[in-house]
Amino acid sequence: MSAHATPIPMISHPCGALSGQAEVPGDKSISHRALILGALCVGETVIAGLLEGEDVLATAQAMRDFGAEVTRDKDGTWHVNGVGVGGFAEPATVIDCGNAGTGVRLIMGAMATQPITATFTGDASLNSRPMARVTDPLALFGARALGRSGGRLPMTIEGARAPVPVRYTVPVPSAQVKSAVLLAGLNAPGETVVIEKEATRDHTERMLAGFGAEIAVDDAEEGRVITLKGRPELAPQTIAVPRDPSSAAFPVCAALIVPGSDVRVPGIGLNPTRAGLFETLREMGADLSYENQREEGGEPVADLRARYSPDMTGIEVPPARAASMIDEYPILSVVAANATGDTVMRGVKELRVKESDRIEAMARGLRANGVEVEDGEDWWIVKGCGAGQVPGGATVETFLDHRIAMSFLCLGMAAKSPVALDDGAPVATSFPIFEPLMAGLGADIRRQG
Numbered sequence: 001m002s003a004h005a006t007p008i009p010m011i012s013h014p015c016g017a018l019s020g021q022a023e024v025p026g027d028k029s030i031s032h033r034a035l036i037l038g039a040l041c042v043g044e045t046v047i048a049g050l051l052e053g054e055d056v057l058a059t060a061q062a063m064r065d066f067g068a069e070v071t072r073d074k075d076g077t078w079h080v081n082g083v084g085v086g087g088f089a090e091p092a093t094v095i096d097c098g099n100a101g102t103g104v105r106l107i108m109g110a111m112a113t114q115p116i117t118a119t120f121t122g123d124a125s126l127n128s129r130p131m132a133r134v135t136d137p138l139a140l141f142g143a144r145a146l147g148r149s150g151g152r153l154p155m156t157i158e159g160a161r162a163p164v165p166v167r168y169t170v171p172v173p174s175a176q177v178k179s180a181v182l183l184a185g186l187n188a189p190g191e192t193v194v195i196e197k198e199a200t201r202d203h204t205e206r207m208l209a210g211f212g213a214e215i216a217v218d219d220a221e222e223g224r225v226i227t228l229k230g231r232p233e234l235a236p237q238t239i240a241v242p243r244d245p246s247s248a249a250f251p252v253c254a255a256l257i258v259p260g261s262d263v264r265v266p267g268i269g270l271n272p273t274r275a276g277l278f279e280t281l282r283e284m285g286a287d288l289s290y291e292n293q294r295e296e297g298g299e300p301v302a303d304l305r306a307r308y309s310p311d312m313t314g315i316e317v318p319p320a321r322a323a324s325m326i327d328e329y330p331i332l333s334v335v336a337a338n339a340t341g342d343t344v345m346r347g348v349k350e351l352r353v354k355e356s357d358r359i360e361a362m363a364r365g366l367r368a369n370g371v372e373v374e375d376g377e378d379w380w381i382v383k384g385c386g387a388g389q390v391p392g393g394a395t396v397e398t399f400l401d402h403r404i405a406m407s408f409l410c411l412g413m414a415a416k417s418p419v420a421l422d423d424g425a426p427v428a429t430s431f432p433i434f435e436p437l438m439a440g441l442g443a444d445i446r447r448q449g
């Protein structure tokens with residue numbers, strides 16, 4: 001599951017109108033959580049619509065390594081027969097989480113209050129990402145971590161033998177850190193309290209409640225205060241995973257910048273903690289509508305319709321919105337390059353510690369393709385070229401980052417000359433059907449070499 005042995009160079013040619021229906025895969029965040037919580041209760045959890053991307057498949061394998069039975073029917077339904085809160089077995093092998101920050105951090109949380117030891121690794125990208133943000137709070141429960149310098153993987157976690165509950169204020173806006181602490185709190189007797197100053201995606205809270213945990217969320221002066229009662233008996237669930245808004249962002253944004261396009265993206269999860277991009281696009285003047293708004297499996301869902309929008313203008317994206325669109329800044333910058341004026345993105349330091357330094361990766365690739373970008377530690381500005389005016393023509397580096405790869409493939413669809421990637425293989429981590437899906441809409445993406 002570690003770094004792809006063979007890079008897959010790709011090139012995206014300018015194309016005609018994109019049209020049709022884009023059925024994007026299941027939500028990655030919800031898929032990881034469904035497998036982990038399924039493994040933490042006794043009985044069978046049934047999951048429909050699970051994302052079968054490499055990140056989530058690595059989590060499925062990890063849950064097997066911790067003793068759960070995880071199987072897939074021919075029709076794509078997944079079954080998890082869990083071991084119960086506190087019932088993880090000690091894995092006999094190193095847990096390889098591949099490219100997945102969410103996978104490794106949530107699983108570390110889940111095992112940190114169980115009397116077992118596990119060693120985690122990943123690909124070159126994951127092994128360079130910071131883990132102290134998770135191991136620091138896990139130490140408060142009594143767990144011990146030993147990793148490489150700078151708190152990097154590979155890393156061994158010795159779970160607390162006698163875990164104590166914790167009260168923890170998350171110092172960075174991170175749903176992964178919040179979730180790791182909550183999952184650790186599951187096997188600590190008493191109440192674990194997590195406080196976040198800025199609201200981040202709340203799938204863990206929603207799903208814990210759905211599995212029967214006692215969890216309360218209060219909006220207090222100090223922030224969002226989440227209180228979880230430890231040692232619950234979780235009840236297995238049937239889960240329908242909504243389609244991923246972060247994946248929907250690619251066909252939606254491509255449709256906005258390719259002349260004549262009209263694309264529908266059905267059944268997209270529109271949890272407000274995830275929907276910031278769509279709000280931003282509308283403020284820029286995108287022709288983007290929500291149709292058939294409904295609730296499915298405890299999450300708000302709608303069909304999106306995106307049409308070519310040649311008159312978009314740059315805006316200053318409110319920093320308070322960053323957490324609700326954190327993974328969408330790369331593709332937003334591609335739309336910004338096709339808008340008029342400056343798009344200003346501030347309060348986005350977290351982008352520097354994702355699968356790549358996303359500000360650096362996008363700035364480099366955009367500049368190579370003729371777009372002006374300014375950047376600082378926690379901000380960047382994309383200077384729009386106007387609709388259809390991005391020169392293109394360069395080959396960009398993707399740094400093992402799926403969202404960088406997909407963003408530049410979308411840039412090529414609307415540029416004057418094709419845009420090439422050194423390696424499109426990482427796309428399979430979150431959106432394994434990206435190429436056929438985009439080809440079905442009319443895109444012209446080719447593998448090279």
Ligand SMILES: O=C(O)C1=C[C@@H](OP(=O)(O)O)[C@@H](O)[C@H](O)C1
Nearest residue numbers: 029102173174175176177326327
């Ligand atoms: O909890 C999650 O499922 C995620 C949280 C975010 O990361 P951070 O917690 O590091 O912000 C996001 O970037 C990631 O793609 C998924």
Ligand SMILES: C=C(OP(=O)(O)O)C(=O)O
Nearest residue numbers: 099100101102103327354
């Ligand atoms: C940041 C991302 O994922 P992760 O942190 O799980 O690797 C992402 O999918 O954009």
